[in-house]
Amino acid sequence: MKTLIAALTLVIGFASASFTQTAQAASADALNGICENVAADNKSRFRKKLKESGMKLRDIYTGISCGGENLVRYAMTNKAETVGSYIVKRMPASHFAASGDLDWANTSGHANSSIATSIASR
Template identity: 55%
Template sequence: MKFFASILTTILVMMVLTFSPVVKSADVGALLAGICDNVATDNKGRFRKKLKEAGVKLRNIYDGISCGGEPLVRYAIKSGATSTGEFIVKRLPASHFASSGDAEWAASNGFGDSPIVKAIAER
């Protein structure tokens, strides 16, 4: 009987751990619109809240997000969203910036003195 209970418990735990909720496309659209709006208005608190409500990590979805045709960090630099941009930089691995060319892009487009670019350089 104990063996049966332990097998059943193991199966239930595995089912819970492998469950992933289905994300509706409307939810994804709302998330992306909210992310871009919060970056444009430099609202770091609401940006973090959007990510938390969606249950996603920025590093997992960063490559799939573009706002105004630009990657999220470049959009933050162009929008002057200092606090949100620095938050984004802190949430991404340093190896990302080694190959992204964001700092070089900023320098060539007149944004070289941006605090976000300085945060990238510190990483």
């Protein structure tokens, strides 16, 4: 009986691990094109990609980088004001207090962007 329980536990453990990897791969496929939509300043396609993935922006934000930068900095670099402002509105204000994105914007010449203004107002 103990062997049966141990075997079932092992099978369930492997099944859940493979499901997690499959779910992560599926969500990565669904999120392909996020960086392109940010660079193109296409808010509707950006939102559509998020909706298709079934994830919230705040849940995946830290895991996504475009060109080695987070989404907000990438939006500022590409002058994607609409998408960048949308991202700032969707993220918690506490995130930007600790992220240093506003300081980065001020030192890299993006202090006058609407994205930096949105961060500062939060």
